[in-house]
Amino acid sequence: MAFGGFNQGGGNNAMSEINMVPLIDVMLVLLIVFMITAPLLTHGVKIDLPAASSQPNEEKPETVALAMDGDGKLYWNDEPITDADLAGRLAIAAAAVPQPELHLRADRETRYQKIAEVMSAAREAGVQKMGFITVPAK
Template structure:
């Protein structure tokens, strides 16, 4: 097939293929340029920084354990607690800085209603962190 000729016949359609050779040549030239210039871009400046050592001052907030037995009695850090004093203790714990974590321990026989009431009272008092303590299965 000839690309150009002296034949002026109108029987041939225009060529609709893209010539890829010039594009490949440009791509190879750019690849070589980038391969040469890339190591030059990693040049670093050597400076002598001062050395300082410090341990982070992390304060671990205390934890408050609120236990409930099967009869619905409450225990604040293993000390008996009356139901009327619960709101005051929770408000004091919520006002402390940093705020302690509230760990709830409930007996297997504890009614869910009692657990829900204690959780609701803790949220109303402003306790942010609350978790459950369970005994792992053996």
């Protein structure tokens, strides 16, 4: 018994279409399997945890204001100091835990060389945090 069309020609042409039905069947089976197993993967154990409230202890380091006027005089927290005292005070500040922040305030007339010397002395002493204080223009 011969299967085929009503074409009585004897040519055996190859079938050039892909049969999609088996692929769709496999996809539907996989979809059903994943739909059944997905809720099982979200397994969790319900436990009653104790509640605790605490505030983090934030120790803010103190700030040291080192001011320089136009004449080159130094002020440690508004207290006049000499150049010789500066290295000792910077070493004490660098050894403190937590280390204070060094805020540099310089007068407009202060020479850049003096500011650079103070910054270099602070780095040699081990001061990690240093910033400049400025007055915003009005």
